[in-house]
Amino acid sequence: AQTVTQSQPEMSVQEAETVTLSCTYDTSESDYYLFWYKQPPSRQMILVIRQEAYKQQNATENRFSVNFQKAAKSFSLKISDSQLGDAAMYFCAYRSTGGANSKLTFGKGITLSVRP
Amino acid sequence: NAGVMQNPRHLVRRRGQEARLRCSPMKGHSHVYWYRQLPEEGLKFMVYLQKENIIDESGMPKERFSAEFPKEGPSILRIQQVVRGDSAAYFCASSPRLVAAKNIQYFGAGTRLSVL
Numbered sequence: 001a002q003t004v005t006q007s008q009p010e011m012s013v014q015e016a017e018t019v020t021l022s023c024t025y026d027t028s029e030s031d032y033y034l035f036w037y038k039q040p041p042s043r044q045m046i047l048v049i050r051q052e053a054y055k056q057q058n059a060t061e062n063r064f065s066v067n068f069q070k071a072a073k074s075f076s077l078k079i080s081d082s083q084l085g086d087a088a089m090y091f092c093a094y095r096s097t098g099g100a101n102s103k104l105t106f107g108k109g110i111t112l113s114v115r116p
Numbered sequence: 117n118a119g120v121m122q123n124p125r126h127l128v129r130r131r132g133q134e135a136r137l138r139c140s141p142m143k144g145h146s147h148v149y150w151y152r153q154l155p156e157e158g159l160k161f162m163v164y165l166q167k168e169n170i171i172d173e174s175g176m177p178k179e180r181f182s183a184e185f186p187k188e189g190p191s192i193l194r195i196q197q198v199v200r201g202d203s204a205a206y207f208c209a210s211s212p213r214l215v216a217a218k219n220i221q222y223f224g225a226g227t228r229l230s231v232l
Contacts (some may be wrong), residue, residue: 006158029199037223043225043228044225045207045209045223045224047220047222048159073231091158091159102164102172103161103175104221105161106160108157109157
């Protein structure tokens with residue numbers, strides 16, 4: 001079974017600075033998907049970024065980018081130019097490539113606070 | 117295009133009562149997933165359904181819990197004889213057909229169940 005580990009329960013960043021959130025996972029599969037979801041106080045789960053394991057290039061979405069290290073099974077999220085609205089819980093998630101086994105497996109999450 | 121709609125947002129039940137949680141997927145989506153989030157935890161997979169079929173229920177407790185996604189109408193997660201340990205946020209996600217999908221699951225805002 002796949003597992004996702006987020007070992008840092010909390011992090012804090014100064015507004016406009018850069019912060020990196022860590023995530024590691026364990027799998028025996030060679031092809032899969034990785035995600036970062038944001039959960040603000042409203043509880044709505046919002047997709048931040050997605051990475052396909054067969055792609056070597058790291059995904060980027062505006063101020064959000066990932067550092068995907070397949071051999072190390074590491075998938076960190078970098079937030080540049082942090083904004084107050086980035087304060088939320090962030091969840092790393094894993095998904096197999098499809099078929100019946102297409103559930104998301106989540107880490108426990110990390111609470112990010114942004115200092116003005 | 118409306119997102120995933122869940123209702124109610126908040127549901128209060130006394131021990132022994134039944135809870136019915138509803139989820140209307142995004143238009144055109146035929147796959148529905150239910151997840152449960154306990155306080156200070158990540159989301160845990162419960163069940164994956166397609167129209168009129170349960171594909172994967174490996175995360176759902178064997179007793180008191182059931183789910184359906186009928187041909188017409190929303191998906192329903194039903195919890196019979198609720199206990200205090202059922203108190204949690206329940207999230208629904210939907211995705212289009214896997215062949216056409218980029219394996220992104222879109223989440224609703226969740227239903228917070230409180231058992232008194």
